[in-house]
Amino acid sequence: MLKKKPNASQIINNDINRVCARTGKLLFSLSNVNIGITGVSGFIGSSLAIYLVQISKLMDIDVKVYSIDRDDEKAYERVSLLNKDVANEINYVKHDIKEELVKMPELNIIVHAASPARPSIFSEDPIGTIESNCMGLDNICSYLRGKAKAGVVYISTS
Numbered sequence: 424m425l426k427k428k429p430n431a432s433q434i435i436n437n438d439i440n441r442v443c444a445r446t447g448k449l450l451f452s453l454s455n456v457n458i459g460i461t462g463v464s465g466f467i468g469s470s471l472a473i474y475l476v477q478i479s480k481l482m483d484i485d486v487k488v489y490s491i492d493r494d495d496e497k498a499y500e501r502v503s504l505l506n507k508d509v510a511n512e513i514n515y516v517k518h519d520i521k522e523e524l525v526k527m528p529e530l531n532i533i534v535h536a537a538s539p540a541r542p543s544i545f546s547e548d549p550i551g552t553i554e555s556n557c558m559g560l561d562n563i564c565s566y567l568r569g570k571a572k573a574g575v576v577y578i579s580t581s
C-alpha cells in the first residue's frame with residue numbers, strides 16, 4: 424500500500440513543531456513581548472510568524488505577533504495556506520514599510536523580512552527593492568529608538 428505523501432503545509436508545520444520543541448526553553452525571555460514582522464506575505468516572514476505563535480502556545484508565554492505588510496490580505500492568505508489555525512491569532516497591520524511607522528501598536532521587537540525576493544522584480548524596480556530594504560530598516564530603527572525594551576532583526580534575501 425502506498426503511503427500518502429504530506430503536502431507542503433504539513434511538512435512546514437512538522438518542521439516548525441520540531442524547532443519549537445528544540446528552542447522553546449530559550450524563548451522565555453519573549454514573554455510579554457509584542458513582535459512585529461514585516462514581509463509576512465513572504466515565505467520567511469510567514470514561517471516566522473507561525474513559529475512565534477506556536478511557540479507562545481507551547482511554552483505558555485504571552486507573545487503577541489503583528490504582521491506589518493503593505494498587503495495585509497495577502498499576508499493573511501499566506502499564513503492561512505500554511506496553518507489555518509494560526510492565521511487568526513496574528514494581528515494584521517496594513518502598512519508599507521517604506522513609510523514612517525506612526526500608527527503602530529506598541530512593539531518591542533521588529534523583524535524586518537520585507538523585500539521583493541524575485542530577481543525579476545529587482546531587475547524591473549531596483550530602486551523599489553533598495554527602498555524596502557534600506558528605508559524600511561531606517562523606519563523601523565526610528566520607531567524603536569528610545570524604547571527601553573526594543574530590538575531589531577534584519578533578514579534579507581535580496
